[in-house]
Amino acid sequence: MLQGFGLDLSRLPVDTTQPDQACFDLPGRVEFARVDYQPAALRLTISVPQAFMSRGTRGYVSPELWEQGETAGFINYNFNGSRRRNKGLETDQYYLGLRNGLNLGAWRLRNESSVVRSSDRPLRYRSNRTFAQRDITALKSQFTVGETFTDSQVFDSVRFQGAALASDDGMLSDSERAYAPVIRGIAETNATVEVRQNGFLLYSGSVSPGPFEITDIYPSGSNGDLSVSVIEADGRVRSFTQAYASLPIMVPSGSLRYSLAIGQVDSNDELQASPGFTSAALIYGLSELITGFGGVQLAEDYQAANLGAGVNTGLGAVSLDVTRSVSQPDQQSRSGQSLRVRYANTLDVTDTTLAVAGYRYSTEQYRTLSQHVSDTDPQRRVTSTGLARDRLELSVTQILPAQAASLSLTASEQRYWNLPGKTRQLYLSYNAAWHTVNYSLSIERNEDFGRDSDASTDHRIALSVTVPLGSSPGSSRLSFNVVRDSSGDYNAQAGLNGQVLGNRDTFYSVQAGNDSNSGSFGAGKINTTTGFGRFEAGYSQGQDYDAFTLSAAGSLVAHAGGVNLGQTLGETFALVQVPDVSGARLKSYTNVATAANGYAVLPYAQAYRTNWVSLDTRQLGADVDLDNAITQVVPRRGAMPVVRFKAAVGRRVQFELVRADGSKVPLGASVEDEQGRALAVVDPGSQALVLSDQDSGSLSVRWSDQRCQAAFVLPPRDPARAYERIRVVCR
Known part of the structure; x- marks a missing residue:
């Protein structure tokens, strides 16, 4: 009965002094609980603190509703072609990228390939990757076999041929997918709890008198303290701040992420070794503040182990992990360690977001699995691009609300064991707006310190200004861009872009400018998005050259109801059927409408979540009757469900x-x-x-x-x- 009232029995205190069949004294067992019976009104009021109540999981959909989809085959295509004339020499170049798929029951067969042709090279087809995948509901994971990649959260990702099993966050509820704090407090009355981050309201809910515990908070960013307000029934407000910062590897308390892989390293080089290997990684939320993680990689003449933890401290989120490797590519053992530190935080007082990550390879003998495979090839060892010694990365973003602007800095420095000197990159940008005018100033600097500290420096400074020529969303925009580099070379251009005759699906763009090396130039292009793809044509001309380009991207889907053309497909997509009705448009999707066979290709859908699909009934006309113009679908990852609307035509x-x-x-x-x-x-x-x-x-x-x-x-x-x-x- 208590469960029927919504109580979480696992949270109730255990009383071993009472027999199992004794009456349950709720107020005596649960502090702040209250039972009030009014005989005259025949009313029983039970009040229990929110901390002892069962809580639903936001965003979670029962696996019973996950749709496997129907049998279908599809081709995603991306075509680019160009014809260029430079000083009388004409060259053609064509590229066709393909992502092909076949859905059979629970299995998804995928192939990624390309076709390339140019004036000086014949037509060449290449298959880049082929694999089959299906989800495992009981394990909340994806099983993949074929050519794929290992997970990259613990070890560097490796391309391989074999089988992999990895947890799928999409199957989890929102509160289980990403690390979020648990907010606890005590309400004195029937109160409202509000949680804000950076001034934005993230949560508002009612709680009963007594302790409360809120677990379904989803911060708008990975960092930034949370401001909690408890508004009592009499209007009193109590506030407190809860520190919050997170890193991508951190997960909620009790949550588990894992990945397993076994197969052969695919080096994409016929002359290079492809040793068999096994890789395993595990991430677990040890508590509300600490996430532990680690893994192992085993291959022929290679072993590596990793162990680390991420912690949400009051001063930000920090993670530390150590990887030890043992490599024997030429019967000589090499062992080394790699220490990695990552830090992230947002300073609410100054609206500054800081993320810094430092990598330090403590010995020259440390090897990743990919580096070990390269070491087995003597030629690649000689021409190696470098063994990383230490690397420092810094990313800072500063919001300037008074100027409606932001300032961001990204910097990195890398040193190597087997190469002299170091490399350094820096990028600084300032973005702001003045009334309707947007402008930005950016500086890029690349330094390569060679032997004897001689530095090769390359830097660029760029200014960009955009001015709308009207107040409507479809108004054309005038832009100015200037770039100058360290050698004094520059490129300056002005452009105009906008909608074509007010058509929100067709856009034009024209530019004219001058380059210090190639002189004056001009260019223009037009692109449009239809229900069966995106198409673009462009032309450019300079002093000694001119070029014409064409591009197209879309899809072809073959299914039991026929063949349909569509826009570029996402990983998961759907078909919509309105029997005997052509031209029925779908809301929230640009130019997606049913074809002559009554089907439309819905180019993307969110896996394991409720996707609402609605028809635009204003376009149907008086001769079509619908039982319902809106429905929902919950597809599995990679599935192609068919969303059917019942329609009568006459x-x-x-x-x-x-x-x-x-x-x-x-x-x-x-x-x-x-x-x-x-x-x-x-x-x-x-x-x-x-x-x-x-x-x-x-x-x-x-x-x-x-x-x-x-x-x-x-x-x-x-x-x-x-x-x-x-x-x-x-x-």
């Missing part, structure tokens, strides 16, 4: 029903067709609006214990009329 006719004696048919009379299907109800004017699938036939009208028949013949269809009006005699 001619809309308003019948004026007159009895043989000239009197009207009474209000509320039922109108049926010859098969007894209900069509309409007679209105006060003895009229009935019917959707008829026949040009001639008979209507049956019933009321009380009486009935009559009305034969009709419809006139030829008039496209200018929304519906026909005819008078019939009911005998």
Whole structure:
């Protein structure tokens, strides 16, 4: 009974002094709980603190509702072609990228390939990757076999041929997917709890008197303290701040992430070794503040182990992990360690977001699995690009609300064991707005310190200004861009872009400018998005060259109902069927409409979540009836479910029903067709609006214990009329 009231029995204190069959003293067992019985009103009021109540999981959909989808094959294509003339020499270049798929039951077969052709090279086809995948509901994971990649959260990702099993966050509820704090407190009355981050309201909910525990908080960013307000019933407000910072590897308390892989390293080089290997990684939320993680990699003449933890401290989130490797590529053992530190935090006082990550390879003998495979090839060892010694990365973003601006800095420095000197990259940008004008200033600097600290420096400074030429969302925009590098070379251009004749799906862009090396130039392009793809054409011309480019991207889907063209497909997509109706548009999807076979390709859907699909009934016309214009679908990852709408198609006719004696048919009379299907109800004017699938036939009208028949013949269809009006005699 207590479970029926919504109590979480696992949270109730255990009383070993009472027998199992004794009455449960709720107020005596649970502090702040209250039971109030009012005999006169026959009312029983039970109040239990929120901390002892069962809590639903936001965003979670039961696996019973996950749809496996239907058998289908598809091709995703991305074509780019160009013809260039430079000083009289003409060259053609064509590229076609393909992502092919076949869904059979629970399995998803995928292939990624390309076709390349140019003036000096013949047509060449290459298959880049082929694999099969299916989800494992009981394990909340994805099983993959074929050419794929290992998980990259603990070890560096490796391409391999084999099998992998990895947890899928998409199957989890929102509160289990990402690390979030647990907020605890005590309410004195029936109170409202509000949680804000950076001034934005993240949560608002009611709690009963007593302790509360809120677990379904989803911060808008990975960092930034949370401001909690407890608003009591009498208006009193108590506030406190809860520190919060997170790193991508951190997970909620009790949550588990894992990945297993076994197979052969795929080096994409026929001359390079492809040793067999096994890789395993585990991430677990040890508490509300600490996430532990680790893993092992085993291959021929190679072993590596990793162990680390991430902690949410009051001063930000920090993670530390150590990897030890033992490599024997040439019968000589090499062992080393790699220490990695990551830190992230947001300073609310100054609106500064800081993320810093430091990698330090403590010995020259440390190797990743990919580096070990390279070491087995003597030629690659000699020409190696470098063994990383230490690397420092810094990313800082500063919000400047008074200037409606932001300042961001990204910097990194890398040193190597087997190469002299170091490399350093820095990127600084300032973005702001003045009224409707947006502008940005950015600086890029790359330094390569060679032997004897001689530095090769390359830097660029860029200014960009965008001015809208109107206040409407579709107004054209004027842009100015200037770039100058350390050698004094520059590129300056002005451009204009916007919608074509107010069409929100077709855009143009023209530019003109001057380059210090190639002189003056001009360019223009136009692109459009249709229900069956995105297409673009462009032309550019300079002093000694001109070029014409074409591109197209879309999909072709073959299924039991026929073949349909569509926009570029996501990992998970769907078909929409409106039987016998073409041109039915879908809301929230640009230019997606049913084709002549009544099907439309829905290019993307969110796996394991409820996706609402609705038709734009304004485009259907009067001759289509829908049972429901909105429905939902919950696809599994990679699935292609079919969303079916029940529709009736015919001619809309308003019948004026007159009895043989000239009197009207009474209000509320039922109108049926010859098969007894209900069509309409007679209105006060003895009229009935019917959707008829026949040009001639008979209507049956019933009321009380009486009935009559009305034969009709419809006139030829008039496209200018929304519906026909005819008078019939009911005998």
